Amino acid sequence: MKDLKLVVQRFDPVKDASPKMVEYAVPKREGMTVLDALLYARDYVDHSIGLRFSCRQASCGSCGMKINGRPRLACYTQVEELGGEKVVAQPMDNFAIIKDLVTDLGSFFDKHKAVTPRLVREDGEEQERPTGEYLMTPGELSKVLQFTYCIKCGLCTSSCPTVATDERYPGPQALTQAYRYSADARDQGGAERIAALDNSHGVWRCHFAGSCSYVCPKGVDPALGIQLLKRHVMTGKPPHAKDEASKVWKAPESGR
Amino acid sequence: MRESRLMLLQYITALLAVALVAVHLLTQGIIYPYSTAISFGTILSLYRNGLYAIFLEALLVVVLVHGFNGVRIILHEWRQTAPWSRWVDIGTVVAIVATVAFGSKTVILAVFGGASG
């Protein structure tokens, strides 16, 4: 089998004046992912290639990068689906480069945290020391389920044209999570989130380019989440009527 | 004002502008042939029709609010410092008030005989 031409953007901001593209020959094998190819190059050709990865199964969101011009997960992208001849790996756009393919996700997680990505309840004492479980109906779960699949890989944010031009814009991931928690039948923190997002650099700066949904590897569809959030912010009402069933506490069974 | 209120205004003025511009163009095309629609006399006679003058005033306000609010949004995205944002907001209000006043003056003078055909 012919070798794969793997081109990696190399850049160390501490030492280099500008990025350069370096080519590596990688022996191909069936089922090889871009992450496999990068690890081969790092392990057998050049130990100094900087890349971040962990689970190798599209669960952790660590190996996001730009592959052949499009944000993708390296572990979730087969070399063959890119034509099998040449793979170009670059760091994600819209993030500062730490080294080579490793980007600084600090601001991404700060923006995620800023939308209070957790259930907020008025009965704080109960939330701290729960005496039972809040149940959701299947209908309530279906309203938020797809948005819970986010693995915080940052691909959507790296593809977003508004993030590229407005550094205060929370970005598709954070906005989608704001909707995800506000639409959760067990949550009562919608007003708090709205207050943080209803400004000239908040949810309204999404112009629905849709690139976030195009690149999301988990089918979250952040563009949809943002449009639903806009309706929620505009009306000030909870995203949907919360079914009565969700208000029922289920007493913990003895001996659990 | 909350951004959601301004965006609601933007959406409403967009819809109104589409409707009003459509009425404006249709009126021009149906009542007058396009060839004479923009002659001085035709326009003045339209201004002197009270209902049409109110319609033109509404069109003026709707288009200017929508246009300047749109520019405000672009300028907010262009730079993100707090002083810039504040001046953009102030500038938008001043621009809308000034241009609506200027346009209204034209309509009012025409209605009440400030110009003759």
Ligand code: SF4
């Ligand atoms: S919404 Fe999709 S692309 Fe964005 S961070 Fe979550 S999983 Fe990644």
